[in-house]
Amino acid sequence: MDMYLENIIDHGQNPRNFGDPLDPADIDYHDDNPFCGDHLHLTAQLDEDGRVKTVSWQGQGCTISQASASMLGEVMIGKTLDELKNFSKEDLLDLLGIELSPTRLKCALLSLKVLKAGAYGLKNWTGDDEDED
Amino acid sequence: MDMYLENIIDHGQNPRNFGDPLDPADIDYHDDNPFCGDHLHLTAQLDEDGRVKTVSWQGQGCTISQASASMLGEVMIGKTLDELKNFSKEDLLDLLGIELSPTRLKCALLSLKVLKAGAYGLKNWTGDDEDED
Amino acid sequence: MTKTDQLTSPLDIQAIRADFPVLNQEAHPGKPLVFLDSAASSQKPRQVVDAMSTYLLHDHANVHRGIYALSERATDAYEAAREKVRVFINARSRREIIYTRNTTESVNLVAGSWGRANLGPGDVVVLSEMEHHSNIVPWQLLAEERGFTIRYIPVTDEGLLDLAAYETFLQQEPVKLVSVMHVSNVLGTVNPVAGMIRQAHAAGALFMIDGAQSVPHLAVDVQALDVDFLAFSGHKMAGPTGIGVLYGKRVLLEAMPPYMGGGDMIRRVTLEKSEWNDLPYKFEAGTPAIAEAIGLGAAVDYLGTLGMDNILAHEQIVVEYAMERLSEIPGLKVLGPGPDRRNGVTAFVMQDLHAHDTAQLLDMEGVAVRAGHHCAMPLHQRYCLPATTRASYYVYNTTADVDALVEAIYNARKLFGI
Amino acid sequence: MTKTDQLTSPLDIQAIRADFPVLNQEAHPGKPLVFLDSAASSQKPRQVVDAMSTYLLHDHANVHRGIYALSERATDAYEAAREKVRVFINARSRREIIYTRNTTESVNLVAGSWGRANLGPGDVVVLSEMEHHSNIVPWQLLAEERGFTIRYIPVTDEGLLDLAAYETFLQQEPVKLVSVMHVSNVLGTVNPVAGMIRQAHAAGALFMIDGAQSVPHLAVDVQALDVDFLAFSGHKMAGPTGIGVLYGKRVLLEAMPPYMGGGDMIRRVTLEKSEWNDLPYKFEAGTPAIAEAIGLGAAVDYLGTLGMDNILAHEQIVVEYAMERLSEIPGLKVLGPGPDRRNGVTAFVMQDLHAHDTAQLLDMEGVAVRAGHHCAMPLHQRYCLPATTRASYYVYNTTADVDALVEAIYNARKLFGI
Ligand SMILES: Cc1ncc(COP(=O)(O)O)c(C=O)c1O
Numbered sequence A, B: 001m002d003m004y005l006e007n008i009i010d011h012g013q014n015p016r017n018f019g020d021p022l023d024p025a026d027i028d029y030h031d032d033n034p035f036c037g038d039h040l041h042l043t044a045q046l047d048e049d050g051r052v053k054t055v056s057w058q059g060q061g062c063t064i065s066q067a068s069a070s071m072l073g074e075v076m077i078g079k080t081l082d083e084l085k086n087f088s089k090e091d092l093l094d095l096l097g098i099e100l101s102p103t104r105l106k107c108a109l110l111s112l113k114v115l116k117a118g119a120y121g122l123k124n125w126t127g128d129d130e131d132e133d
Numbered sequence C, D: 001m002t003k004t005d006q007l008t009s010p011l012d013i014q015a016i017r018a019d020f021p022v023l024n025q026e027a028h029p030g031k032p033l034v035f036l037d038s039a040a041s042s043q044k045p046r047q048v049v050d051a052m053s054t055y056l057l058h059d060h061a062n063v064h065r066g067i068y069a070l071s072e073r074a075t076d077a078y079e080a081a082r083e084k085v086r087v088f089i090n091a092r093s094r095r096e097i098i099y100t101r102n103t104t105e106s107v108n109l110v111a112g113s114w115g116r117a118n119l120g121p122g123d124v125v126v127l128s129e130m131e132h133h134s135n136i137v138p139w140q141l142l143a144e145e146r147g148f149t150i151r152y153i154p155v156t157d158e159g160l161l162d163l164a165a166y167e168t169f170l171q172q173e174p175v176k177l178v179s180v181m182h183v184s185n186v187l188g189t190v191n192p193v194a195g196m197i198r199q200a201h202a203a204g205a206l207f208m209i210d211g212a213q214s215v216p217h218l219a220v221d222v223q224a225l226d227v228d229f230l231a232f233s234g235h236k237m238a239g240p241t242g243i244g245v246l247y248g249k250r251v252l253l254e255a256m257p258p259y260m261g262g263g264d265m266i267r268r269v270t271l272e273k274s275e276w277n278d279l280p281y282k283f284e285a286g287t288p289a290i291a292e293a294i295g296l297g298a299a300v301d302y303l304g305t306l307g308m309d310n311i312l313a314h315e316q317i318v319v320e321y322a323m324e325r326l327s328e329i330p331g332l333k334v335l336g337p338g339p340d341r342r343n344g345v346t347a348f349v350m351q352d353l354h355a356h357d358t359a360q361l362l363d364m365e366g367v368a369v370r371a372g373h374h375c376a377m378p379l380h381q382r383y384c385l386p387a388t389t390r391a392s393y394y395v396y397n398t399t400a401d402v403d404a405l406v407e408a409i410y411n412a413r414k415l416f417g418i
């Protein structure tokens, strides 16, 4: 299993769009993964067409979770809320381009979980738990 | 393991000194073994020398427990309270003359337990539990 | 095996027996073992023991969140077994399958978690007079603490539940839960749980099945039954000791507080308080019985390959034959209803021969049966019997075993001159 | 094995490793497994697995009160294992040895039985900041129900218990129970329990030891310590999953109400109420983990043959070597005290390399370690660390395993350009 491709390490070490939360923000959500101690705060602003203009996120965690947030933040830009809502687990894994064990999948999916919850404006998004049944 | 010697079956089927409780009685105790559903009520009267004169017991249970009570009742006669108190588990097993598995030992020992408690005038005699440690 | 078996049993019992090495031994010199105590605990096929040994010798690591290959392998095997159990009882989700030690712990879990949170003065829990101690004592212990009332469905002379009394309870009492055994471990009675569940639900009560004696012997479909909780033990269904299952409907389990606290059942712990993990882990505190879960998965595979309907059909032949042969014996009375309403066990009493003597005398002939109250003292009190002798059957038993039982009983009687 | 091991270890580690087939495999193609996660769960020698398989394939029947040869054999084996455990921890009586599933259940048993009966508003239970969740959550759950107070002994920067604070608690608070781990599963700290027990008793408090990480590694003598309760797990001491032990002083256990209700733990059951069985059965409801108890007996035999003092001496060599080699690595910090006050584990953090990445990268080299909070979140919060990487050692580990660990860490750093 080759998880640590060069671009993963690069995104992990040099996260894009990393910074203080935007205020005001159209998307603003944070969550954590207590098992890992990872946490993530994601904010974004939309333009007049309803497309993501700016992304800023902050967080702490392993390379996989940081790289995932960094890569996801990049592709968010230019997308509509609906497009973000339709962004799937598979899309994210394609983006990362690596195979993940079940344990590490949770690391990668924290960013998606935060994005979805932010896009839907939900408090407790449990979508990825449902997948497991 | 030959538990069902002829005399055991005989005592089991024709218990000696079986009958209604004596009243008044110098020894009077009853107890049961809830695991087996066995129970036993033993009474005895002493003569002027403090020796057992009459024994009468009633009970229900397997052949081993009934034969044990029957044989023990016989040997009680003529003994003093002190002699009864000193009557040991080994003495009883010698009397029975058979080998018993741990489970069936409990059946055989109910009569001794009742005798000891009766002789000591105790309510909750736990002597044979202690043995097991 | 007699001719009858070969003609009618849907299974090749001799091939099955070859999977159970324990059956191929002498109980005493010259006395081949005839094992008729599967209701207490069944024997285990090689396939189950091999699955456990292979796991323990080659694949073991602690499960969950291990970031290395061995731990991932162990976790996969542990969770794959859960999925097998889910399929076996047709639960909707694997999250509804909670590993416990045995049926007893499963019942205690429901009492300690659901019961402690939901039962109080004025509430009623309905059990039955035929229940095993493991479905009585947890409720008595909790009733003392929480002050609710327990009602027992009476048992008829024939060994059936008094369903009229059951209906009366449901109509006249504030029943919150009914907990009843599916198959009696003494009477063999197969209780009509499907209808009883519908009645309980109509009265607003939950229904729990003690499946210790049913899940090993017949197909139990929790969705078809719409049962709320189901408890059973691995060791009675060709599986290992040390593992049992509590099935519960997800919506109920989600709402229940934890039972035990510890590792794996938490999401977050601080010095002040804790948050609980998702199902099923909320109820699986500490390092689980990993090898045992894997063994249970192998047992479920084994039973599934034979087919639960075939197992049931085979056992029916054996039990029917046993009832026929036993009732020929003078002074012997088999407890419970006729063969069409029973499964798996024949408990009996004999005039002039105490249950313990009977069992001991049968053992001398190599025939292993159980004597006593079979953890159903109230039922024995109901029938004013201090003890009964019980022969019980599983898929590896044949009518030849019944013949050996009957012959040994005649020998015992001869020794006692009756 | 390096030269050092051969010169100083009192044990023939290569011969020991041959008893553990799991160690002889590749984690990934070309990468031999280096197993450094025994603190989570140890591996099991052939002797243990064979004892279980033999039992399950040839000697199994339900235990207790079976009146036939097979059941008596099973009961003897089950109780003989209890006696082995008694000797292993030097308990006075086999009645003080209660089989549970694991350490977690042992702690929950004490909380649910002794605690529920004895703790209420105004009472204090003393734990420590370094406790495993299994010795925190059961007390938190019960405190919510019973309204007593929990105090935590602080942990110093070096990773030791703050004994001054402990004394203050004992002097100033109505402490009823102290429950503390013997050896930390993260810091490796060996806590000075002997003195702490004397202090607790002087203050009128009971003392429970979480022995999950001590009983497998060093001789624990409950009578010498005069400890009131001791909890430990079979799976961490070369034994099977699904079995643990609660030791308790007889006088305490006698006075405690039952924990779970069911078969075997009762003397008598009626529809109205029940009477409890003698110890240890009062606390062993339902069919026990028979094969697992027998496996634990075999594990105790195995450890006893090696000698606990030899095991400790060998592990000290490995741990000391590990601390030396790990501290050479730039930016790496090992948690906890120096080698003379620790046992069995080295948890560490590295600058610029997250614990999960570290574990994953080590796995790629075949080195199995654990990353996370190790079920000790409050301790990690204490040190403001979201996660640590932990290598842990048992009798089959060598300094060569440490070399492999260190080399793999250097490779990981290289890949990350640090
Ligand atoms: C110190 C300590 N206590 C308790 C436990 C819990 O043990 P188990 O999971 O076997 O119940 C562990 C194991 O992780 C431990 O290390």
Ligand SMILES: Cc1ncc(COP(=O)(O)O)c(C=O)c1O
Pocket: C039, C040, C102, C103, C104, C105, C132, C134, C135, C181, C183, C184, C185, C210, C212, C213, C233, C375, D263, D285, D286, D287, D288
């Ligand atoms: C009907 C019934 N319920 C519950 C039990 C208890 O099962 P276990 O001892 O595996 O907990 C048994 C087993 O004897 C049983 O027959």
